[in-house]
Amino acid sequence: MSFIKKHIEQEKLNRRNFLFASAAGLGSFAAAGMFGPGMARAAITDPTIAWSYRNRTNPYWNEIVSGGEAFVQSLGMSKDALTHLINEGSSEKALADVKALLARTNGQLALAIDTNDAPNCRPVVEAVAEAGGYVSTIWNKTDDLHPWDFGDNYVSHMTWSDEKPAEETARILLEAMGGKGGVVHLGGIASNNPAIERLQGLRNALVDYPDVELLAAEPADWDTQKANQVMSGFLTRFGDEITGVHCANDTIAYGVIEALRAEGIEDMPIVSYDGNPQAVQLVAERKILATVFTNPHWGGGITASLAYHAATGAFKPSEEPNEHREFYGPTIMVTPEDAAEFKASYLDSVPSYDWADFWGPTNGQIQYK
Template sequence: MVAALTALCMALPANAQSQADLITPVEDELTFVFIPKVIHPWYDVVREGGQFAVDELAKSGIKVEMIWDQPPTADVADQNRRIETNIGRQPDGLAVACLDQATNTQLLREAKEAGVNVYTFNSFCDEEFPFVGQRDSYGDGYDLGKYLAEHLGGKGKIGILAGSLTATDHVERIQGFKEALKEYPEMEIVFEQPDNDILEEAVALTENALQAHPDIAGFFGSNASNPIGAARAVKNAGKTGEVAIVGMDDLPEAVDFVCDGTITALKAQRQWDIGYWAVKYMVAMNQNHTYPMDHNTGSRLITQDDCGE
């Protein structure tokens, strides 16, 4: 036995590889392309977080160019063209907020096969790709459904502004919201329409719903635009405090509507964190560091209690 151990030790290299040798130093400037679902103020905050990470990395000698290639509208074909074009440009990192799970997933596989480091953010695409953002969109919808139902005493007609019908986060929020309302048999969904993440459409749809259902008691907005659109329409109709609104995210105008009582509650994601960590993780990919497949940045409830005097 001693002889066998001695022979094994002699066969090993004199110096085992250090784990530090597994890391690839970044010497050239890195290029990261972000492709969101649409041009939107929500993504401006993601970009701010990303820029903070870029500036932080520059202090340590790592240069990153962050490019945002943003579709003007939430159009699946347009977003996919941008993904295809950027695969051909071979960036050091490609971050995509999936607008259409099926077609986006296929293109992201092509990007990986082409040697592009892929990250997904904001809207989940597939377990195959690392993701940073709020994973529990269903839970956000459910929480807002429960909050609205309890606020209304478990009774009333409800409208839903459905955002983009192919975006997984919008779809899952609506599913969660509807599941919560199943517990309240005296609540009825009388209106449900997609606004395609366009604020003006959300305003017009809410106006139509108010006219068609004068006794409507509340609205649910599945994205960052439509709670604002609903609030503008409700306020213009003189129904602030009479018609309740719940929805997503904390854009400044939405928070103002919470504080003046037009919006009842919001669930806000942490999009600054999303941008910050997306940049950090794509650098890690280029350095051959480990990185998480699922970084859930979560969300928080905002009500009038959170407003200062």
């Protein structure tokens, strides 16, 4: 478990070293904004390619950005050609960084971004569209915001249909608990779409398990250190009433496992999400019952590719059907029985992807309730 402790320490170090970026240089942004939403400029010959994300200490986001770098390298560039906008989970910083980069590039930007929370997606998209840049988003946006309302500039949005896979992992967990006892849920950032869907997946499964009580559900902000603190608090409050743990992602599970180990608990049923390499190894060792792989390497590369190819005029997003503008990414359930095969196929050597096959592995148009 040494990698878990290392992960927690790295997050602590990351916080100490983190300084909010200045929003200086926004003065020229107004000039770049003359295009207006939906009024795309002529094709951009050499757009700046950027990824805006939380940080690389999180294994999931490291894979996302590695995919972005692989796409940039497929263009014959060094991976260093990818511009990194690291927001550390701050929506305000994410927006300020995007505006500053639009000003520096005069809007000649192909941006891939997770806006950190759903409400922040609109101001980011509006800023990019007004400057004449191109943006593809993943995970977080509000249901009333759609790429086709911004012509070509808002290229695409990809999320993952989390509710059903989260329900499937929950059923694995509840069965392992013998269909009785108490379960706790540690979630992501409360306003994040995947955090909401993954908790709902657990609630859906619980309907069929009346002898299992949901003792508590609290956000852990996708963070190992916070998850460790939340789980420690749960153990103090509920003690041996807890017989299973539902984690919204793998990095949360690492904090949970460390909190359990501190209390001498080694056999608690746990499920998680993301399919990070360390989590897959824990699944193979049956220390986690299941995780769900969302292929972040492909997601990171294809999101950057979509923004870039739209910016250079290789295709016009406005001429594509809606299912090519808003779509679900791929998911794979990983259990102890198939963890070794999965690891060999997806983690030990990363598959080669055709970055111009924009929608090949996708799972259909996003559906709203």
